Amino acid sequence: MKQKLLVFCLLVSLRMHAQELNLIPKPYRTEIMDGNFTLSAETKIFLASDAEEKSARFINDYLQKFYGFHLQIVKKNNTATQQNILVFSKTNMENPVQGAYTLTINRNMAVIGSADPSGWFYGVQTLIQLFPFEKKTKFTLPCLEIEDRPRFAYRGMHLDVGRHFFPVDFIKKYIDFIAMYKMNTFHWHLTEDQGWRIEIKKYPRLTEVGAYRNGTIIGHHPGTGNDDTRYGGFYTQEQIREIVKYAADRYITVIPEIELPGHASAAIAAYPELSCFPEEATRKAKNVVWSGDSTGKQVQQSWGVYPDVFCPSDYTFHFLENVLDEVMALFPSKYIHIGGDECPKDNWKRSAFCQQLIQSKNLKDEHGLQSYFIQRIEKYLNSKGRNIIGWDEILEGGLAPNATVMSWRGEKGGIEAAKQKHQVIMTPGGWVYFDHSQTKHEDSVVIGGYTPIQKVYGYEPVPSEMSEEDARYVLGAQANVWTEYMKYPSKVEYMIFPRMSALSEVLWTEKTHKDWSDFSRRLTNEFKRYDWWGVRSSKAYFDPVNQ
Ligand code: ACM
Numbered sequence: 001m002k003q004k005l006l007v008f009c010l011l012v013s014l015r016m017h018a019q020e021l022n023l024i025p026k027p028y029r030t031e032i033m034d035g036n037f038t039l040s041a042e043t044k045i046f047l048a049s050d051a052e053e054k055s056a057r058f059i060n061d062y063l064q065k066f067y068g069f070h071l072q073i074v075k076k077n078n079t080a081t082q083q084n085i086l087v088f089s090k091t092n093m094e095n096p097v098q099g100a101y102t103l104t105i106n107r108n109m110a111v112i113g114s115a116d117p118s119g120w121f122y123g124v125q126t127l128i129q130l131f132p133f134e135k136k137t138k139f140t141l142p143c144l145e146i147e148d149r150p151r152f153a154y155r156g157m158h159l160d161v162g163r164h165f166f167p168v169d170f171i172k173k174y175i176d177f178i179a180m181y182k183m184n185t186f187h188w189h190l191t192e193d194q195g196w197r198i199e200i201k202k203y204p205r206l207t208e209v210g211a212y213r214n215g216t217i218i219g220h221h222p223g224t225g226n227d228d229t230r231y232g233g234f235y236t237q238e239q240i241r242e243i244v245k246y247a248a249d250r251y252i253t254v255i256p257e258i259e260l261p262g263h264a265s266a267a268i269a270a271y272p273e274l275s276c277f278p279e280e281a282t283r284k285a286k287n288v289v290w291s292g293d294s295t296g297k298q299v300q301q302s303w304g305v306y307p308d309v310f311c312p313s314d315y316t317f318h319f320l321e322n323v324l325d326e327v328m329a330l331f332p333s334k335y336i337h338i339g340g341d342e343c344p345k346d347n348w349k350r351s352a353f354c355q356q357l358i359q360s361k362n363l364k365d366e367h368g369l370q371s372y373f374i375q376r377i378e379k380y381l382n383s384k385g386r387n388i389i390g391w392d393e394i395l396e397g398g399l400a401p402n403a404t405v406m407s408w409r410g411e412k413g414g415i416e417a418a419k420q421k422h423q424v425i426m427t428p429g430g431w432v433y434f435d436h437s438q439t440k441h442e443d444s445v446v447i448g449g450y451t452p453i454q455k456v457y458g459y460e461p462v463p464s465e466m467s468e469e470d471a472r473y474v475l476g477a478q479a480n481v482w483t484e485y486m487k488y489p490s491k492v493e494y495m496i497f498p499r500m501s502a503l504s505e506v507l508w509t510e511k512t513h514k515d516w517s518d519f520s521r522r523l524t525n526e527f528k529r530y531d532w533w534g535v536r537s538s539k540a541y542f543d544p545v546n547q
Contacts, residue, residue, distance in 0.1 A: 022525035023129050024501050025182060025508035026518070027148035036140035037105045038084070039131075041069040045086045046076050052088035054249050055112075055120040058179075059086070062128050066532070069137050079109065086127075087111045088120050093149075099182070099251075100149035103127060105141055118251040122148065122182050133532040152461065154425055154476030155507040156185035156255075157500065159492070162192020162266075163303065163483045165211075165233035170489040172246050177496070177535075179250040181504035186247055187337060187478060189257045190235075193265035193300040197234045198256070198330075202322050203271065207234040210266035213299040215291025220445055221303045221484070222287040229291075232299075240330045255389065256331045260320060261310040261373050262343030268308055269297040274319060276311035276351040283307060303484040307346040312357060312373050321380055328384055335404065338377055341391035343370055364397070371397030378403060389425065392417070408433075408480065411463045418470035426477040431459040432503060434495050435482040439540030445485045446495075453523075453541055457502040457516055479503050490536045497537035501526050 021030060045056045053073075060070040071086065079087050091113030093100050101119035103126055104111045112123030126148065130141045157178050159166070166174075171188075178186055190198045196210030212232030217223030235243070247254045264274065265282060272278040275297070282298040283306065284290055291301060300306060310316045327336065345366035348354040354369060363369055370393070378388045378400040389404045392413025399405070404423040407414030414424040429436075429449070436449030461477040479500065486492045501523065505514060523541065530537040 020521070021130070021142070021144075022522045023126060024519075024522055024526055025505040026513060026522075027126065027146045028510060028513070029145075029147040031145045033106070033143040033145070035107050035143040037107055037110055037143060038138060038140050039086075039110075040084075040138035041071070043071050043084050043086055044082075045071045045073045045088075046079055046082070047073060047088055048075075048077050048090060051117050052120050054117065054251075055088060055124045058121065058250070059124050059128065066131070067135055067137060083108045085109045088123075089113045091115060093119075097149045098153065099184070101126075102148070103144070103146040105143050105145075107143060110141065118184070121179075121251050122150075125180055125182055129529075133528050150182065150508045151510055152474075152476030152507050154185055154478070155183035155504070156187050156425065156476065156478030157183060157496075158187035158189060158427070158478055158480040160189040160192065160481060160483045161197050161235075162189060162195045162263075164487050165195060165197060165231075166483075166489055166492070167233075168235070168239050168243065170492075171243055173489070173535075174492070175243070175247050175250060175252055177500060178247075178252055181500060182508050183504060184252055185478065186252055186254045187257060187480075188254055189259075189337075189482075191257070191259045191263070191267065191339075193263050193306050194303070195232050195234075195299060196266040196270065198240065198258075198327070199234055199236045200323050200326050201237070202326065203319070205270035206267060206323075208270070210270040210299060213301050214293065215301050217288055217302040222285055223289065223302060226289040226291040226301060237326070237330060244331060253333050254331055255333045255335050255337050256327055257337035257339055258320075258323060258327055259339030259341075260377065261312065261370065262305070262341065263339060264310045265298070265300045265306050265308055267310070269299045271319065272297045273313075274310055274316050275308050276313075276347045276354060277308070280308075305342045305344060307344045309343050309347060310373075311347070311351065312354065312369060312376075317376060317380075320377060324377075324381065325384075328381075328386060334387055335389045336381055336386050337389045337406070338374065338381075339391060340370075340374055340394040341408070343393065345370075367397035369397070370394075371400070374403070375400045404475070406478075414474065415463055415466055415470070418466060418473040422473060424474050426461040426474060427480050428459075431455055432477060432479040433482070434479045434499055435485065438495075438499060438538050439543055441540075441543065444491070444494075447482065447485055451499070453499050453502050454516065456499045457505065457514070457519060459503075459506050460511065461506065476507055477503070493536040494538050497530055497535060498523060498526060498541060 056073050064070045093115045096115050099118045101114040101123040103123045112120050114120045132139050196206045200206050211234040215226040215228045218225045244254050268275045285302050285304050288302040348366045374394050392407045405417035406425045408427045410428050414426050417424045435447045436451040437446045438452050462471045462474050
């Protein structure tokens, strides 16, 4: 009797163990069945059409990288008599949200069904999360049925490559992280006061001059000195094409950001006529120790907001249109991000040209001039079939007619934009700024703020005060990764993990299916995944004061 009880208990515990899947983000519905499917080099992938090939290739690359084997790909429709196969199937979904998929695993086969190719890809992401953290050439997967779909259409991660520059290999790694968590947008912040990072053939000085600074402050702004080391880099157009394709192969859209009219010091250093005061030397922030030449226009060496911004002249608009022409040729995204944040009005106030423009265009003030600037750029991009996204400052002085607003100074901008029937992407600082500290005991330099993973997990992209009608304008949300204090890829990884895992569940999982205690159980396993991938992560979650 005792023995029977022991066997029973063992079976129950094995079953319970099998039921504890560690999928992040949590799928819409999961049912675990008895039995297993064994995946090995003998398993074949069945493709019904070329459309599934990207997902098949992804799974093979993953298997090869982590387990040292891959699967034979067979183009075939009839799976009836086959065993030991992984099948991609075109399925009519009950709820045809883009990216919805089903994953069915029985003893003979694993089947990923979807009505659209991104669904197959997300099914693959779920499947590979079931693989072991151990290099094996044969392993079992539990029999199960998963039905899954994303909550939000826009699921993004941003990366600032202006303050610090990251090599192409890391950008690809970052895109892989985005893919693993079923996100679909990489917002690439390419231009800043401290460096212009995109090759523009018509304006070679943007990268010859604008991509480099003569030094960088040491420590937290204004710093304790300067490292006196020339720093910089940029992406060639060929590299950008390679990255855009790499992302597209993972169903990720890259949205480039070309900042205007503020954060323009690097562009102005390259082409001083872009400033309202081309003859004036660049103003440095107070108490910053400067390295090298400080005459004329310079690329900034510390962080913050600077008053030398684009002058709204014909020269500038002609320049920006030419730049944007090359940007559009590289990035097929529907949206181009034009920045619009943190543009001091000091220079426009003291510029006779700007004051005259305000009068002749019958604008209210410098905020009206900012709105004129953004609207003129929007008109140009709209004429080329593209739409703009701007930070929430673009609300000031009047929103451009077709603009999407990225709400970063809290949720207010997003709420107001939705009221005005504009699309909104939520990126409020208090919840999804991954440059904030995730512990009260941070021992590296960070910008400030305190955003532990619990806060990220608890974020709700649709503010409670929004009406149901306005809520329809919320496309989704995104985490922003400003890199003033992230000099190396390892620091970026440390800042995004594990918070990115929490964000994925905010964006993908039904609100009513979210549960912190269940997530934190899966998170313990996720730390093993970070190790398995070979990525850094913050262990602040284990710090008792952060629990
Ligand atoms: C921002 O963080 N300045 C958009």
